[in-house]
Amino acid sequence: MPGTVSLKEIERKAWTSYFEDGLWDVFLGAMLLIGGIRSLTDNVWYTLLVLSLVPVVPLGKKLITIPRLGYVKFGPGRKLKLGKAKAALVISVLAVFALFLLPVLFTHSGLPLPGIPVSPIMAAWIAVFFGVLAYYLDFKRLYAYGLLYGMSEVIWGQFGKPVGSVAQTIMGIAILVIGLVVFVRFLQRFPLPPKGVSDVKA
Amino acid sequence: MSKPKAGTGEDNPLTDIDTLIHEPARLNIMAQLYVLESADFLFLMRQTGLTFGNLSSHLGKLEDAGYLNVKKEFVGKKPHTMLRLTEKGRTAFHRYTQTMKQVFDELPDR
DSSP: OOOOHHHHHHHHHHHHHGTTTTTHHHHHHOOOHOOOOOOTTTOOOHHHHHHHHHHHHHHHHHIHHHHHHHOOOEEEEHHHHHHHHHHHHHHHHHHEEEEEEEHHHHHHHHHHOOOOOHHHHHHHHHHHHHHHHHHTOOOOOHHHHHHHHHHHHHHHHOTTTTTTHHHHHHHHHHHHHHHHHHHHHHHHHHHHTTTTGGGOOO | OOOOTTSSSSGGGGGOOOHHSSSSHHHHHHHHHHHHHEEEEHHHHHHHOOHHHHHHHHHHHHTTTOOOOEEEEEETEEEEEEEEEHHHHHHHHHHHHHHHHHHHTTTTOO
């Protein structure tokens, strides 16, 4: 007997189909991988490579996903969830900024610098942040990626270089491979339709 | 309010089912569009698993009934035909779900 069908499930399936292109996985994996290699080699060019990855997801969605999957506008409930995910993103960026700004402020004011355990705080923040995004975006793999990102931060804090860099690289490769597998499956499942299908009138 | 007469079918919710929506392919299309704001032809094709011709024919019937609104939009520079349920379509689908619920709620225990 097929699984239960509900309108909620139909909407969730439509929403999650946009994450079955593997682009976010490839992006997150590549970020971690290149970050690991950069810290191993101390080559600043890798920082530029990381920055060049930023347009991968929006461009990929536009050029690969939408032409294969079609275009959709979701209802108000989903838009609200997306808004919450964006708010979580902004808050977390501000929180990280504050975490790094704090030592600078203490140094400039001449006050003794309190011993802030940056690495465990960062690891916990990363895991929570990915968890919040996974929840609001209904993107389950993000829970696992949050744990991997957090773990790489803990290992980095505990063992430093090169163990931390190697761990980061390995975890990056793991996420990247998952992303590539999902991406290839997506391409096989959703080949490009004949031209003009999105423009078909009923 | 007058009591429905026996044998007239007035008290039977099954006679009240919207047969236009009841057809499985159209029910699938209506359910998809009910939970979304709007979608293009390709997205509906992917989600429902219907073929190009099949989907086109069912959409035509829904549009003729006034359940579906077809609107030309531009996404960037590319034209997109977006499909959405009209108020009439939303009401009809809601009514359909209520009727079906009623039918199954009234099933006698075996």
